[in-house]
Amino acid sequence: MLELIRHTIKPRTKLPPHIHTGMQIGVIEAGTLTFTVVKGEAKVRKANGTELILQPGQTTQLTVGDSLVESSGMVHYGENQTNKPVILLSASLFDVEQPKTILIDPEK
Secondary structure (H helix, E strand, C coil), X not given: CEEEEEEEECCCEECCCEEECCEEEEEEEECCEEEEEEECCXXXXXXXXXXXXXXXXXXXXXXXXXXXXXXXXXXXXXXXXCXXXXXXXXXXXXXXXXXXXXXXXXXX
């Protein structure tokens, strides 16, 4: 199934570590998202065209126009460390028989 969604992450909010059971592509529409990879890797494309591959333990700041690709099973989390909302547009491709997101205990 293909799902398109607009997420709003409230100011001073940290999302728990999680995985997606399918591929997810996101682009920042507003704000600054601090994005961290715990396990696996994420592909980031900055608005200026610079491309990065984030490895486990790496964090980056995503701003307006930046995009990322999260592969299935990649453990990660996002955090809005600012006083303004972050708006993230995402396209997800997943099996309707599986949950879209699974919370992960980073200690395991």
